Amino acid sequence: xxxxxxxxxxxxxxxxxxxxxxxxxxxxxxxxxxxxxxxxxxxxxxxxxxxxxxxxxxxxxxxxxxxxxxxxxxxxxxxxxxxxxxxxxxxxxxxxxxxxxxxxxxxxxxxxxxxxxxxxxxxxxxxxxxxxxxxxxxxxxxxxxxxxxxxxxxxxx
Amino acid sequence: xxxxxxxxxxxxxxxxxxxxxxxxxxxxxxxxxxxxxxxxxxxxxxxxxxxxxxxxxxxxxxxxxxxxxxxxxxxxxxxxxxxxxxxxxxxxxxxxxxxxxxxxxxxxxxxxxxxxxx
Amino acid sequence: xxxxxxxxxxxxxxxxxxxxxxxxxxxxxxxxxxxxxxxxxxxxxxxxxxxxxxxxxxxxxxxxxxxxxxxxxxxxxxxxxxxxxxxxxxxxxxxxxxxxxxxxxxxxxxxxxxxxxxxxxxxxxxxxxxxxxxxxxxxxxxxxxxxxxxxxxxxxxxxxxxxxxxxxxxxxxxxxxxxxxxxxxxxxxxxxxxxxxxxxxxxxxxxxxxxxxxxxxxxxxxxxxxxxxxxxxxxxxxxxxxxxxxxxxxxxxxxxxxxxxxxxxxxxxxxxx
Ligand SMILES: Cc1cc2nc3c(=O)[nH]c(=O)nc-3n(C[C@H](O)[C@H](O)[C@H](O)COP(=O)(O)OP(=O)(O)OC[C@H]3O[C@@H](n4cnc5c(N)ncnc54)[C@H](O)[C@@H]3O)c2cc1C
Ligand code: FES
Ligand code: FES
Numbered sequence: 001x002x003x004x005x006x007x008x009x010x011x012x013x014x015x016x017x018x019x020x021x022x023x024x025x026x027x028x029x030x031x032x033x034x035x036x037x038x039x040x041x042x043x044x045x046x047x048x049x050x051x052x053x054x055x056x057x058x059x060x061x062x063x064x065x066x067x068x069x070x071x072x073x074x075x076x077x078x079x080x081x082x083x084x085x086x087x088x089x090x091x092x093x094x095x096x097x098x099x100x101x102x103x104x105x106x107x108x109x110x111x112x113x114x115x116x117x118x119x120x121x122x123x124x125x126x127x128x129x130x131x132x133x134x135x136x137x138x139x140x141x142x143x144x145x146x147x148x149x150x151x152x153x154x155x156x157x
Numbered sequence: 158x159x160x161x162x163x164x165x166x167x168x169x170x171x172x173x174x175x176x177x178x179x180x181x182x183x184x185x186x187x188x189x190x191x192x193x194x195x196x197x198x199x200x201x202x203x204x205x206x207x208x209x210x211x212x213x214x215x216x217x218x219x220x221x222x223x224x225x226x227x228x229x230x231x232x233x234x235x236x237x238x239x240x241x242x243x244x245x246x247x248x249x250x251x252x253x254x255x256x257x258x259x260x261x262x263x264x265x266x267x268x269x270x271x272x273x274x275x
Numbered sequence: 276x277x278x279x280x281x282x283x284x285x286x287x288x289x290x291x292x293x294x295x296x297x298x299x300x301x302x303x304x305x306x307x308x309x310x311x312x313x314x315x316x317x318x319x320x321x322x323x324x325x326x327x328x329x330x331x332x333x334x335x336x337x338x339x340x341x342x343x344x345x346x347x348x349x350x351x352x353x354x355x356x357x358x359x360x361x362x363x364x365x366x367x368x369x370x371x372x373x374x375x376x377x378x379x380x381x382x383x384x385x386x387x388x389x390x391x392x393x394x395x396x397x398x399x400x401x402x403x404x405x406x407x408x409x410x411x412x413x414x415x416x417x418x419x420x421x422x423x424x425x426x427x428x429x430x431x432x433x434x435x436x437x438x439x440x441x442x443x444x445x446x447x448x449x450x451x452x453x454x455x456x457x458x459x460x461x462x463x464x465x466x467x468x469x470x471x472x473x474x475x476x477x478x479x480x481x482x483x484x485x486x487x488x489x490x491x492x493x494x495x496x497x498x499x500x501x502x503x504x505x506x507x508x509x510x511x512x513x514x515x516x517x518x519x520x521x522x523x524x525x526x527x528x529x530x531x532x533x534x535x536x537x538x539x540x541x542x543x544x545x546x547x548x
Pocket of ligand 2: 036037039040041042043044045046048057058059060
């Protein structure tokens with residue numbers, strides 16, 4: 001079936017099987033492999049993207065369900081001139097990643113969290129990241145990144 | 158270090174590979190295997206002591222694992238200490254809620270309700 | 276992992292969904308948020324031949340205040356219930372519990388209608404509905420009918436919907452009063468090992484249990500004890516009555532019954548019993 005959606009501001013239209021998951025549509029049909037698959041049981045959050053601005057696990061959404069929607073992936077976060085999005089910049093500043101596998105999902109989950117709660121406490125961030133797993137960092141620097149990003153003037157515009 | 162600490166905490170409290178009596182794995186996905194998340198963990202304070210090793214030219218050694226080596230026994234001992242006044246001398250790792258409850262029941266004289274549990 | 280093949284149709288209205296269900300019978304399944312159905316399909320625990328996507332029926336996404344009750348559209352997502360000013364004011368326990376389901380990503384997709392129609396005894400919202408004494412409005416080829424929450428959950432993953440029916444609205448009595456919700460999990464994102472909810476209602480205190488049997492349960496013995504004046508600590512001793520929890524590596528039957536007593540006591544204390 002034909003599935004159309006907007007990905008990072010660009011209209012996309014691809015012929016895929018009905019059972020195609022959004023994450024596979026993004027990775028295989030659109031060719032954006034920044035979104036990772038870490039578990040396939042909706043547990044790890046590595047596949048998190050923004051659907052109409054809200055975090056969702058793209059391994060548990062059919063591409064067909066997202067037809068007509070606006071999707072943002074990690075590739076759509078930085079500005080056109082290459083300047084990093086404040087959440088990405090905070091990860092760089094705070095050393096919020098090690099192997100980087102969880103990072104695209106973490107960045108998207110935190111972006112959604114900060115939109116809903118622009119001034120979170122450390123506890124708000126820890127609870128808000130309950131659906132995103134990271135094996136490497138112990139989360140300390142990821143939580144710090146989220147708090148630093150929340151103080152970026154760009155996030156409050 | 159942070160990741161090591163987190164993994165040690167997780168090993169002490171929840172992460173474990175479980176099989177049924179026929180040998181089928183029961184924890185084959187992250188839905189069943191309790192991979193620890195940010196919500197269960199605190200932030201960490203780290204302090205450094207420098208003791209260069211004499212056996213290589215740089216004086217350096219990897220330290221990532223040392224977080225795991227310290228945090229697992231620290232957490233496990235804390236759990237055992239918390240229930241020591243109930244007569245508990247030992248709880249198998251990881252100290253999941255059911256294991257702690259069983260250990261408390263086994264230690265309580267005349268109460269074997271928990272012995273049937275895993 | 277991807278699901279087995281199926282045909283996909285998006286329903287433009289409830290009537291169209293009912294028409295498609297009537298036409299395709301047991302082979303077809305409704306798809307709301309997909310956060311219970313798609314995980315099962317990926318594991319091949321469900322293999323419907325057709326999915327009828329009702330996720331876009333915006334007209335079924337609302338939280339409204341009526342005279343006697345709060346009406347929640349079946350397609351309202353957990354996130355929207357948790358944030359709804361109407362729910363927060365007039366059904367605060369529902370808003371709180373919706374905000375505790377899974378994780379933020381799950382709450383951005385999962386719907387109350389899906390949670391209730393799925394009939395999973397480990398789900399949180401059915402127990403709230405039972406404790407509050409809610410009503411379900413379902414629509415089929417012959418129009419609408421109402422089902423009492425206590426008559427809705429028939430057996431393991433089986434509810435009182437016929438194959439052509441769509442759950443359209445969930446109604447709960449208004450309750451700005453006290454409530455307590457307790458769930459034991461190993462990790463924040465996990466389903467409840469055991470959960471309990473207590474709410475003050477117009478006819479006393481309602482108590483619901485999560486994951487304590489093949490269906491979501493109402494702790495009737497506890498409720499009766501509270502009505503006859505028992506204190507929380509004594510009433511909670513009856514929390515295991517009528518339960519039939521499963522045993523797994525997270526808990527034996529005896530452990531779950533023990534935890535139910537502890538959680539029911541805590542929930543009752545929060546409603547001032
Ligand atoms: C990682 C994860 C963690 C979760 N944790 C929890 C938790 O802690 N507590 C909890 O309660 N839930 C939890 N859930 C389940 C979540 O709440 C689901 O969203 C919910 O159970 C189903 O809602 P849905 O809209 O996604 O339904 P779907 O998956 O779309 O549908 C579920 C079933 O209901 C049927 N159905 C859906 N809508 C209707 C309707 N209007 N009328 C008739 N039939 C309908 C479908 O045909 C299907 O059989 C979790 C899910 C995931 C993936
Ligand atoms: S791959 Fe989607 S949650 Fe893990
Ligand atoms: S940085 Fe490796 S999993 Fe998070």
